[in-house]
Amino acid sequence: MPGRTSPPEPAYRRASAEGSAATRPRSRHQLRENTHTRYTACVHQHLIPGLGKKKLAKLAAKDVRTWLNQVRTTCQCCARSIDAGRDQPRCCAAGACCSKRLSPLTLAYIHSVLKSALEHAVREEEITRNVARNVRTGTPRPRRFEPLTxxxxxxxxxxxxxxxxxxxxxxxxxxxxxxxxxxxxxxxxxxxxxxxxxxxxxxxxxxxxxxxxxxxxxxxxxxxxxxxxxxxxxxxxxxxxxxxxxxxxxxxxxxxxxxxxxxxxxxxxxxxxxxxxxxxxxxxxxxxxxxxxxxxxxxxxxxxxxxxxxxxxxxxxxxxxxxxxxVYAHVRLRLQRDAIDLLGRTLRRSDETTSQPDDRDEPPPCAAPIR
CATH class of the missing domain: 1.10.443.10 (Intergrase catalytic core)
Structure with missing residues (x-):
């Protein structure tokens, strides 16, 4: 604001500028802290339990494919013992599995984290190839959103x-x-x-x-x-x-x-x-x-x-x-349909005009330009 002295550096900004634990991992890994947190959770919840006992040099594409198929079909309440910590068990601990499985988007994210980790190992010359690249998980559908009209x-x-x-x-x-x-x-x-x-x-x-x-x-x-x-x-x-x-x-x-x-x-x-x-x-x-x-x-x-x-x-x-x-492919497809319908109506009007008898020798009127 004009005429005001410069305000002191706010505490929430100092937290990102000083040598805090938040900035040290970000500078070392070139990642935001929240991204690093998500990667860490993915590693501890899925990668280590599924592939942690396999030696890196002996990891094959078949191992990755088998593990991903297992993750895809396993109830997460059972696999991670989530139900055991609830006050009122409603899944495996109650003898009735809820079959809560990971979404295709989450599965693709887990696969991408593994590919990124193995790619880093290739650059560090710890392994010769990234076997996760040979495994296909399919293209997940984008998240559905409901925008306002x-x-x-x-x-x-x-x-x-x-x-x-x-x-x-x-x-x-x-x-x-x-x-x-x-x-x-x-x-x-x-x-x-x-x-x-x-x-x-x-x-x-x-x-x-x-x-x-x-x-x-x-x-x-x-x-x-x-x-x-x-x-x-x-x-x-x-x-x-x-x-x-x-x-x-x-x-x-x-x-x-x-x-x-x-x-x-x-x-x-x-x-x-x-x-x-x-x-x-x-x-x-x-x-x-x-x-x-x-x-x-x-x-x-x-x-x-x-x-x-x-x-x-x-x-x-x-x-x-x-x-x-x-992201907005479905909107563009709808607009394409509208454009095609508009052209169809234009062609129908043209056909109807030419089919009608006209005793005059004047040429038909020009259609309005479409922008």
């Missing part, structure tokens, strides 16, 4: 119009920013005069550092986007509300420079935002969707309006246009 989107914006975080929900729906990108946005990232926002960071909760500001997900995610005029006005109103909260909090205010903060100026926990979002959906009388589905809603509505795929890719911050094309 245009009518539902308008209904949602009307329902949250008086909410203190209306600017956040409107920005999410109109630009498709990720949840962490929204929560990590700072006032210095906004240029309301030019109507742009610079996406430089993301706010995430990690096991060791708590709420931590990290760089964007990929290099392509670091981008500058154009702000809709409605969002510019919402930001101005939101800043006035935040200034009122700053005065009310007085000495308890935590000046982190965040656009979207708690009433005391602190960062908003992503889990809390999810809970508030579900409550707002119920209040608006809308079906339950994930917060991330607002991002899918943005892309779907833009595609349905005929916006080019490359523009949507840049707006969403996808690393490759193939990601955008794959």
């Amino acid at each position: 245009a009518d539902e989107a308008r209904q949602f914006l009307a329902a949250v119009r008086n909410h203190r975080l209306f600017a956040l929900y409107e920005l999410a729906l109109r630009t498709g920013l990720r949840k962490g990108e929204l929560l990590g946005l700072q006032w210095e990232d906004l240029d309301l005069q030019k109507g742009t926002a610079s996406i430089r960071r993301t706010l995430q909760r990690t096991q060791t550092g708590g709420l931590t500001v990290l760089p964007t997900k990929t290099r392509a995610s670091e981008r500058r986007i154009a702000l809709p005029s409605e969002c510019i006005q919402s930001f101005k109103e939101h800043r006035e509300v935040q200034e009122g909260e700053r005065e009310a909090a007085a000495d308890d205010w935590r000046d982190n420079g965040l656009v979207f903060s708690t009433r005391a100026g602190g960062p908003i926990d992503p889990a809390n935002l999810n809970r508030h979002f579900r409550a707002l959906l119920d209040r608006a009388g809308l079906r339950r969707i994930r917060f991330h589905d607002l991002r899918h809603s943005t892309a779907t509505l833009l595609l349905e309006q005929g916006v080019e795929l490359i523009v949507i890719k840049e707006l969403l911050g996808h690393a490759h246009i193939g990601v955008t094309a794959t």
Whole structure:
């Protein structure tokens, strides 16, 4: 803010900048902490129990294929003794297996972690080849998402119009920013005069550092986007509300420079935002969707309006246009059907026109150009 002294470095940002346990694994493995945590869980829950007794040099593609088939068909409650720790057993410990099996997406993820680990062993010359590459698990279907329709989107914006975080929900729906990108946005990232926002960071909760500001997900995610005029006005109103909260909090205010903060100026926990979002959906009388589905809603509505795929890719911050094309393939297929139906109606009208008797010698009227 103009005329204000530079605020002290916030605690949640220091956690990512100092030599904490969160930064040391990330610098050594070139991985985010949450990614490293998921890899570790996958190794301990699946790879070690299934392949841990097999010597690396003697591991064959047949071993990997047999193990993956076993993981695919085994109830996870039985395999990991999950039911034994429950207060009221309802699966293997109760004598009635629930047959809870891993999804194809999870199975493909486990396979990819194994391939990555063996590829590292090849680079370190511990083994000569990556046998996991010779095993095919099939292409899993992408996750199903239920984006808001245009009518539902308008209904949602009307329902949250008086909410203190209306600017956040409107920005999410109109630009498709990720949840962490929204929560990590700072006032210095906004240029309301030019109507742009610079996406430089993301706010995430990690096991060791708590709420931590990290760089964007990929290099392509670091981008500058154009702000809709409605969002510019919402930001101005939101800043006035935040200034009122700053005065009310007085000495308890935590000046982190965040656009979207708690009433005391602190960062908003992503889990809390999810809970508030579900409550707002119920209040608006809308079906339950994930917060991330607002991002899918943005892309779907833009595609349905005929916006080019490359523009949507840049707006969403996808690393490759193939990601955008794959995720929204079903939308593009529907648009293709609409285009084919439109052409069919045009051809039928043309046939009907030529089939009718016309005593005049004038040429038939030209069809309107289709854009």
